[in-house]
Amino acid sequence: MSRIAYILLCHKDPDAIIRQAERLTATGDFMSIHFDARAPREDYEKIRAALDGNPAITFARKRIKCGWGEWSLVQATLHAVEAAVEDFPRATHFYMLSGDCMPIKTAEFAHDFLDATDADYIESFDFFESDWIKTGLKGERLIYRHFFNERNSKWLFYTSYEWQKRLGLTRAIPEDLQIMIGSQWWCLRRRTIEQVLDFCRARPDVMRFFRTTWIPDETFFQTLVRHLVPRQEIRTRTLTFLMFSDYGMPVTFYNDHYDLLLSQDFLFARKISPEAQELKRRLGALYSATGVSFQLSNEGRSLYKFLTGRGRIGQRFAPRFWEKEATLGRDRELMIVTCKKWHVAKRLLHEVRQRTNLPAIEYLFHEQSTPLPDLGGIQATLEKRTRHRRALMRMLFDYYQTDRLIICLDPADLDLMHDFYGDRSRTRMLEIQCQFSDEYLLGHAHRVGLAGEHTPPEVEARLLPTIRNDVIFESDRIRDAEFPHLYRMRETNSPEQNAVPLAAFLSIPHDQAREIAQTPYLFSD
CATH class of the missing domain: 3.40.50 (Rossmann fold)
Structure with missing residues (x-):
């Protein structure tokens, strides 16, 4: 039977992390935690004090400061993965989570699901051919070096980028890699994780390349898994249900979303509102239940689009430039x-x-x-x-x-x-x-x-x-x-x-x- 090692990246709310870790390991699974080094030291010590006695829980050997869009997110993940591989030899699958994730199926269902198919679950779309990136930088994420954080150091980020463009300081993508892109929320088999770690040790050139790409958590594992694993053993999807608004912001789930979440063909959901205490309580109790059957209808995304669209009805601000002087004809x-x-x-x-x-x-x-x-x-x-x-x-x-x-x-x-x-x-x-x-x-x-x-x-x-x-x-x-x-x-x-x-x-x-x-x-x- 499958045994899951959850890889948890988190940076806040120590009480919620403690509850999440205890809940997910109570049914025989494992967890490896990386707690952001930017967070208060006392929060980390509180988590360690509560969980150190649990043999199913381990911690990344090194804590680092994480920033959105930076290599640090991938490095933190690798630290947590390495600890899980070493401490949990019986783990068969490794599942990426954040502190905002909650299970929407039972542990029994999750294990049966993973046992049914010998495959890795990771979104992996061609970086250049797919439309996964809707706006902003695309190829520039790879061919230029990004040393600064776009959110925290916007001027430095774009000044460095513009100077590299002016001076023609582009770089080549590693020739043997097809760059892929997708969600960072994956579930990989043990042998795949071990292959990825071996590759990281054997290919310092690839590691140097990804360290200065922009938003590498959307490309690093996605590229390496497709490079190392036969295509037929990859399911290009995530097992974590998440949605984004028209503005690129993650959709948050609340107490009244319980029935909708259970009917989706996913094992976890992100992101659950901190105020949705009743939803968290019900989902937490669900995870350890047995004999529960689920009716999967999977209409969540289309239903969300329909309901939110009803509140955004209006006219555009001005005529499009190619229509401004256009007319069908006065006599028509x-x-x-x-x-x-x-x-x-x-x-x-x-x-x-x-x-x-x-x-x-x-x-x-x-x-x-x-x-x-x-x-x-x-x-x-x-x-x-x-x-x-x-x-x-x-x-x-x-x-x-x-x-x-x-x-x-x-x-x-x-x-x-x-x-x-x-x-x-x-x-x-x-x-x-x-x-x-x-x-x-x-x-x-x-x-x-x-x-x-x-x-x-x-x-x-x-x-x-x-x-x-x-x-x-x-x-x-x-x-x-x-x-x-x-x-x-x-x-x-x-x-x-x-x-x-x-x-x-x-x-x-x-x-x-x-x-x-x-x-x-x-x-x-």
């Missing part, structure tokens, strides 16, 4: 059909095309697969379509040689609606309001990743009102925008009633609109 008419049930809008557009010969394009800003003509590449991706929306629409008007064009938009895209209504062309919109059953909303939640196959019914029940209110909110926002020439069809209306707004929207005779409104199964799911 853009007709927008907006409906949350995309299949209803698509059925309507199919009938409109058949009966009016008007060119009509489905959800071109939402579905990559929407059929579009070749417009020189501007239509190639959703990102390009949205970024160059007015240019795209002008080209579509020109391609179809028409002054009237219908498109579909999702009701959530209020910014697109505002943008098109702000153009000098004539714009009108038809909103199709549908009825939403609980079954349909649950299906929608599954389709967009807000729920999974094993999401507990009680979680789905709590999610349903939020999704339903969100659909209503989107319709209210359209109404509050007071767009001119806005017409509404409703599922609850008769075809005769719906023919009136449809005729006005399309500028067609009432009889022709009634034929379209009578489309069989128009509102069926």
Whole structure:
């Protein structure tokens, strides 16, 4: 059976560290602790006094001062790993933790999980080809030497960097290494850890290289493991559940996140709020429990994105420079059909095309697969379509040689609606309001990743009102925008009633609109 040696890097809250160490070693596992040398000496002595008598706990032989983005974080990890390898010969796996991590599964589950697959768990993406780095320095992290901390010595950091650029003082990456990048929270097998330590002793050139790279905790182990271990024995993922906000800050979990955390396909979670004492108590009790089964739905990230996004709705500050003077054309008419049930809008557009010969394009800003003509590449991706929306629409008007064009938009895209209504062309919109059953909303939640196959019914029940209110909110926002020439069809209306707004929207005779409104199964799911 697997035995885990937890590698704990920490710098504060000695009482929480003591509880964490006692909890994780009570079920037969081990722990090696590096406590930051920047922290108060009395905090470290308190931890040693409480834990020195526990044979399952050891400490890094040397404490060093750690700084974000520095080599010191890797060096501290190596010190703790070396102590664990030496003191715990029965440890089969080594798992990186911070003081903000808590288990979200039982020890029994964690051991069974690791026993099931002979593999290392570490994020390991190609440094240059992946988009793991979203902003800031990328290749410059490696080819220049970084002697100063960007957070504590910003002027020195960037002055040193700029002088190296001016003087052309670049350096080569070790030829035999493919630099990889990923999260620092890994779980590695014993033989992998031993290979890494042997490599560190045998390759001082590689150690010198990484000592002056920027943020090496995201590249050092990730690169060495991929260099030393066959690809098929690596699972490119972390076993610690963590999320980041749009601003690059780690998402913090609180007392009401207990059910969400347990349903994620991970063994630990980071980062738990210091104030979430009830969550810590429940997770701590869970770890030592036996016979617990978990329903894994894994919808945490998509659910977080959905819920936080609802509070960030607004318009951008100014037009994009390539659209500032762009217009679809003063004599052109853009007709927008907006409906949350995309299949209803698509059925309507199919009938409109058949009966009016008007060119009509489905959800071109939402579905990559929407059929579009070749417009020189501007239509190639959703990102390009949205970024160059007015240019795209002008080209579509020109391609179809028409002054009237219908498109579909999702009701959530209020910014697109505002943008098109702000153009000098004539714009009108038809909103199709549908009825939403609980079954349909649950299906929608599954389709967009807000729920999974094993999401507990009680979680789905709590999610349903939020999704339903969100659909209503989107319709209210359209109404509050007071767009001119806005017409509404409703599922609850008769075809005769719906023919009136449809005729006005399309500028067609009432009889022709009634034929379209009578489309069989128009509102069926």
